[in-house]
Amino acid sequence: QVQLVESGGGLVQPGGSLRLSCAASGRLVSIYAMRWYRQAPGKQRELVAHITTVGTTNYADSVKGRFTISRDNAKNTAYLQMNSLKHEDTAVYYCNFFPNSIPWGQGTQVTVSS
Numbered sequence: 001q002v003q004l005v006e007s008g009g010g011l012v013q014p015g016g017s018l019r020l021s022c023a024a025s026g027r028l029v030s031i032y033a034m035r036w037y038r039q040a041p042g043k044q045r046e047l048v049a050h051i052t053t054v055g056t057t058n059y060a061d062s063v064k065g066r067f068t069i070s071r072d073n074a075k076n077t078a079y080l081q082m083n084s085l086k087h088e089d090t091a092v093y094y095c096n097f098f099p100n101s102i103p104w105g106q107g108t109q110v111t112v113s114s
Contacts, residue, residue, distance in 0.1 A: 002026035002102050004095055009108030016085050020108055022078040022095030030073040033098040036080045038091035049080060050098065085112045
């Protein structure tokens with residue numbers, strides 16, 4: 001069974017940092033592009049970051065320069081390093097393969113608040 005488990009979220013003050021993890025099982029992250037998405041209350045899920053199999057990255061304009069997506073093939077895990085967090089980054093964060101995505105997991109809640 002293919003599964004993705006997100007973790008690392010929490011409550012952080014504006015300007016703080018968090019690193020999210022996306023642990024995969026049943027499928028190798030090394031042979032897929034990986035994406036991080038987020039969904040804020042009352043809003044649609046949006047794409048935040050993308051990393052190709054060769055490490056090329058792309059980001060939503062709203063997080064460019066603050067977030068970094070990466071992968072550790074040996075650990076079969078993708079990451080999202082989030083720095084300089086803002087109130088508007090508050091959301092549930094999800095990861096998925098691209099293409100051939102799987103049903104969404106539980107996600108991990110990120111709350112940016114003072």
